[in-house]
Amino acid sequence: MRKLWKRLLAVTTAAAMLLGMGWINFPDKVQAAERSYEGDLVVIHTNDIHGHFNTVEGEQLGISAVVGLKHYYEAKGANVLLLDAGDFSQGTTLVSYFDGGSSVLFMNAAGYNAASLGNHEFDFGFEELQLMASLADFPILDANVLDKNTGEPYFEDHQIFTFDNLKVGVFGLDTAEAQTKASPKNVRDIQILDGADLYACAQEQVDALKAQGCDYIICLGHLGVDDESIGRRSLDVVANTKGIDLFIDGHSHTEINGGIQINDTTITSTGSYLANIGVAVYDTETQTLSTSLVSAADYKGGYDAVVDGFVKAHQDIVETAYSGLFATAAVDLNGEREPGVRTEETNLGDFAADAYLYAAQQYMGDTITVDGAIQNGGGVRASIPAGPITMNTLYTVFPFGNSISVVKVTGAQLLEALEASCSAAPSALGGFPQVSGIRFTIDTAVPYVNGMQYPDSTYYAPAVPGSRVTIETVGGRAFDPADSYYIAVNNFMADGGDTYYVFTQAEEVIDTGVIDAEGLISYVDSLGGVIGQEYALPKGNITIK
Numbered sequence: 001m002r003k004l005w006k007r008l009l010a011v012t013t014a015a016a017m018l019l020g021m022g023w024i025n026f027p028d029k030v031q032a033a034e035r036s037y038e039g040d041l042v043v044i045h046t047n048d049i050h051g052h053f054n055t056v057e058g059e060q061l062g063i064s065a066v067v068g069l070k071h072y073y074e075a076k077g078a079n080v081l082l083l084d085a086g087d088f089s090q091g092t093t094l095v096s097y098f099d100g101g102s103s104v105l106f107m108n109a110a111g112y113n114a115a116s117l118g119n120h121e122f123d124f125g126f127e128e129l130q131l132m133a134s135l136a137d138f139p140i141l142d143a144n145v146l147d148k149n150t151g152e153p154y155f156e157d158h159q160i161f162t163f164d165n166l167k168v169g170v171f172g173l174d175t176a177e178a179q180t181k182a183s184p185k186n187v188r189d190i191q192i193l194d195g196a197d198l199y200a201c202a203q204e205q206v207d208a209l210k211a212q213g214c215d216y217i218i219c220l221g222h223l224g225v226d227d228e229s230i231g232r233r234s235l236d237v238v239a240n241t242k243g244i245d246l247f248i249d250g251h252s253h254t255e256i257n258g259g260i261q262i263n264d265t266t267i268t269s270t271g272s273y274l275a276n277i278g279v280a281v282y283d284t285e286t287q288t289l290s291t292s293l294v295s296a297a298d299y300k301g302g303y304d305a306v307v308d309g310f311v312k313a314h315q316d317i318v319e320t321a322y323s324g325l326f327a328t329a330a331v332d333l334n335g336e337r338e339p340g341v342r343t344e345e346t347n348l349g350d351f352a353a354d355a356y357l358y359a360a361q362q363y364m365g366d367t368i369t370v371d372g373a374i375q376n377g378g379g380v381r382a383s384i385p386a387g388p389i390t391m392n393t394l395y396t397v398f399p400f401g402n403s404i405s406v407v408k409v410t411g412a413q414l415l416e417a418l419e420a421s422c423s424a425a426p427s428a429l430g431g432f433p434q435v436s437g438i439r440f441t442i443d444t445a446v447p448y449v450n451g452m453q454y455p456d457s458t459y460y461a462p463a464v465p466g467s468r469v470t471i472e473t474v475g476g477r478a479f480d481p482a483d484s485y486y487i488a489v490n491n492f493m494a495d496g497g498d499t500y501y502v503f504t505q506a507e508e509v510i511d512t513g514v515i516d517a518e519g520l521i522s523y524v525d526s527l528g529g530v531i532g533q534e535y536a537l538p539k540g541n542i543t544i545k
Contacts, residue, residue, distance in 0.1 A: 051095035176194035221247055350541065360512060374493065410507075441545065
C-alpha cells in the first residue's frame, strides 16, 4: 500500500501540473448530428478494460473515446449513464505499477456513475482493493460479495439514478470464480454467493429496486457466458430471475453486438481492452431498447484531449520506470489465450516454467533438488514478438508480482493437480499447466468427471485422478505416485488458486521470496540475455490426444 500511495502522489503532482493545477475541465461537447436523444436513456458501458486506458489507433479506443461518446450523447439531450462491469484495474503496467489505483483515477476523470468488481480487482490484495474503492468517485456495486462476519454486502449493493422522466436502478454481481481466480488469501474475508444463492440475490435486488419506484433495472454482472462458468453465467442468472431489463456482462471477454435476448432481458458485453465501447439506447417514448458496439476500427467520433493527456502523464512515469531492456527474443513467443497458454503447451509457457525451475533451484542451492515447475496459463497475459524486450513488456506479460514457491508433494497429489488443471482441455482454462521437468499426456477423448468440490472454490477435484492425464516422467525419472517431488510454482498456485487446491495440502511449502519477474530476469541472464532458437517451438512436455 505504501508503494501505491507514493506512486499515486508522484503522478497526481504531474497530472496537476498538466491540468493547470485544476481537476479535469472537459472541452466543448461533441456537436450533434441528426437525431435527438432528448429524454432517452443512453447507457455507455465497458468491461474487462484490464488497464488498456490509453488509445491505440484502430485497435484500442481508450478512455478518452469513452468520454467523447459521453459528451456526444449528453449534447443530444440523453440521460447518460456510464457503467463498467469489472476487471478494470489489472492487466497492463499503466495500472499495475500503481497497484490498480490509477485505473480508478482514469474512471473518475471520465465520470463513471458505477462499476462492479471483477475477479482481478482482488489481485493486489484486499487492503489495496479497499483503498481503490475509497479513491473512486463512483459507487462499487456488488450485491453478492458479502462480509463473511456480517453477511452484508462488503461494498454497495445497488444505486438509483433519477432523471426527469425516468428512475433507473443499477445493481452489481461478481463471479464466485474470484475465490480461486484471485489469490485465495486476498478473498478470505468475503463470501461470494453462487448458483441458486446468486439467483436469489439478483431477484432480491430487482424486487428492492422495483419497490423503490425504479422504472428500469440494470445489472452490472462480471459473470460471462463461457461453458466453464455454467451455473453462474449471465445467461443462468437471467433465466432464473425476472425484472432485469439490461444485463451488462463481463468476465468471458465476449463481444455481444446487438445483444442476446432471454425473456424480457437483453444481455450485452463489449469484449475486452476497450477494443469496443458499448452503447445501449432505451427510447422512453416507445419503451424499446437497442444495443450496439462502437469499435476502434470504425470509430469516427471525438476524443477528449485533456483526459488523454491525463493518461499519458501516468504512462510517461511507467515507461521511465520500466525503460530498461529485459532481453532479446530470437523468436516469437506465444502467450495467446486460445489456442495458446490456456489450451496447449507454448514456447512462452515453456520459457516461463523453465525460469521458475531455474530460479527455484538457484534459491535452494545444493540443499534440495527441484524436480519440476508449473506456470498456470492464466498467469501469462500476452505474447512477445521477436526482437528487443523491454522491462515494460516483461511486466505486462507477467503483471501479478507473484513470488516463486516450492511445494513438496506426493506423486498422487501432483497427478491430481494436473488432472484438475487440464479438466477443460481442449477448451481453455486459466489453470492449464505450462511445465518444465515434467512430461505428461492428456487424453481429451476421456470425459472429466467431477469428484468433491474444493473448499471455497468453484472447481472440483477429479473423481478418478489419472483417467485423462498420464505422467511419464518428473525430474528425468519415471513417475511414481508414491514418490515425493519438489515442484516450483507461484504463490498464487501454492495458496490453492485456480485448480491447484491440492497444493495447500503439500507436506512442505517454501516461499523463496523471489518475484516471478525477477526469476525470469535471472534466467535470461543465465542465457546471455537472449531467448534463442531453443524456444522456437514448444519442447514437447505435453502430449494432447
